[in-house]
Amino acid sequence: MKTTIQEQDGNMVAILEGKLDTGAAAEAEKAMNPLYDVEGKDIILDCTALDYISSAGLRIFLGILQHTQEKGQHVYIRGINDTVRAVFTITGFSNIFEFI
Amino acid sequence: MDNQVKLDAHGEMLLQQFRRLRPKLEPLAQEAYDLLRHALREQGIYVTAIEQRVKTEKSLTGKLELKGAKYKSIDDITDLVGLRVITFYTDEVDKVAAIAKRLFDIDWQESVDKRKLHDLNAFGYNSLHYICRLRTGGPRFELQMRTALQHVWSTIEHDTGYKGDVKIPDVYMRQFNRLAGMMELIDDEFSRLRTVLTDYRRQTLMLVKNGKLDDVPLSRDSFRNYLDLQPFDRLNRRIAAVNQAEIWPVSVMSYLPVLESLGMETLGDVQRLIDDNSDDAHQLALSQLAITDLDLLSSNTALQYLCIVHVLKHGGGREGLKTLFDHINGESDANAMLADMMMEQAKSLPFMLQGGHNI
Incomplete structure (x- = not known):
């Protein structure tokens, strides 16, 4: 699992690669910590190269969403594959996030 | 100075x-x-x-x-x-x-x-x-x-x-008077409207509490009151029990337009959605979640599966599910994939076989 944070077009983007499963969650959460400090920018979670997400990964996403919404900013999920989208759907979270 | x-x-x-x-x-x-x-x-x-x-x-x-x-x-x-x-x-x-x-x-x-x-x-x-x-x-x-x-x-x-x-000519004073009267009328009407709406909310709440759900039109207010009864909690807990999952609270109000799109007009219709479909919704959720280790569910999960089962039982098929997901998630081509996934999962379940809905 690899996580890269970078600024793109005025947004903060977290590029996630590999499997965000229980084993990788702690490290991924640490890598995404800077997103909690983002002010005045929207956040994009780029899942183009994300193969799988577990409940632990969903918790990280939801934590970022909750924190960001309180500041009046948006969290967008970009480029998820069918497997990851299915996880969002069967857990009932598909209408909580904004997918682009 | x-x-x-x-x-x-x-x-x-x-x-x-x-x-x-x-x-x-x-x-x-x-x-x-x-x-x-x-x-x-x-x-x-x-x-x-x-x-x-x-x-x-x-x-x-x-x-x-x-x-x-x-x-x-x-x-x-x-x-x-x-x-x-x-x-x-x-x-x-x-x-x-x-x-x-x-x-x-x-x-x-x-x-x-x-x-x-x-x-x-x-x-x-x-x-x-x-x-x-x-x-x-x-x-x-x-x-x-x-x-x-x-x-x-x-x-x-x-x-x-x-x-x-400067003394204002009568013609302009008359215009002032007309506007003043109109403003006073508007103020009174706003107050009256608020009283009427408060009464309506109170009556709706009483009907919900007394279980007379067929008499309560589905609306933002009535649905919110209905949610106070936690009507989806039991099914959410049954589904969560599959993987000992945590239920993450989210607003269920976003499903109001989804329910309206399914033709629900009263809270009685919503209650029937639950009463008639809970077991089948549980079966469908079980068939999907049991093969995963997902132990986190949104509090929308029960209602989502109820809606899916409702569509399938009413012969909506793949197109119906695609439309449902368009209402839930917003229109997207990806919703066709989700519809296919649900159809595939549901096709062997008893309610589909008995009703011949997978044809």
Whole structure:
């Protein structure tokens, strides 16, 4: 699992690669910590190269969403594959996030 | 101070009294403001604004120039400190007044309910003014209470300067009168509408509590009241038990348009959605979740599966599911994939086989 944070077009983007499963969650959460400090920018979670997400990964996403919404900013999920989208759907979270 | 204004000796004397009094006025304004704001909040009265101000020397000088002789001492001028409460509705003006009576000593000789001053030919649309004093003593101050529309009127009235020296022709006065009447009518209608809606909400709540759900049209208010009964909790817990999952609370209100799109018109329809489909929704969720280690579910999960089962049982098939996901997630080509996934999962379940819905 690899996580890269970078600024793109005025947004903060977290590029996630590999499997965000229980084993990788702690490290991924640490890598995404800077997103909690983002002010005045929207956040994009780029899942183009994300193969799988577990409940632990969903918790990280939801934590970022909750924190960001309180500041009046948006969290967008970009480029998820069918497997990851299915996880969002069967857990009932598909209408909580904004997918682009 | 405006240099062009020349006060007579009496006016100058009053101005000197004001300058000596002024250090006491700011704390007075703040204390009265704090008392009022706290009391309104305590009583659950939400207003559009509470304002306080101490009269400026320039403003006072202007007043003294015009009618200084009317006042024996500065204590006779009652609006050196002014507070204003702007409410949403007319009946709230009286509530604020009742609170003011409890908080302050009211000088009834000086207080004016301008709302009652209108005679047949009078023009105007004004507010309730109380002259008050803190219970601990000190100078008097003016408290204006008015609705937002009254405030708008007052501001426009001031801007047009109709009370100025020039006599306004009758034709324009008539226009003022017509507008004033209209504003008063609108204010009353807003209050009336609020009362009607409050009654409606109360009745709806009673019907929901009494279980007369078929009599309650599906709406934002009624659905919110219905959710207080936690109608989806039991199914959520059954589904969560599959993987010992945590249920993450999210707003279920976003499903209201989804339910409407499925033709639900009353809370009775929603209750039937639950009663008729819970076991099948549980089966469908079980078939998907049991093969995963997902132990986190949104509190929308039960309702989502209920809707899916409803669509399938009503012969909606793949297209129906695609449309459902378009309503849930917003339109997207990806929803076709989700529809296929659900069809695949559901096709071997008893409710599909018995109903022949997978054909």
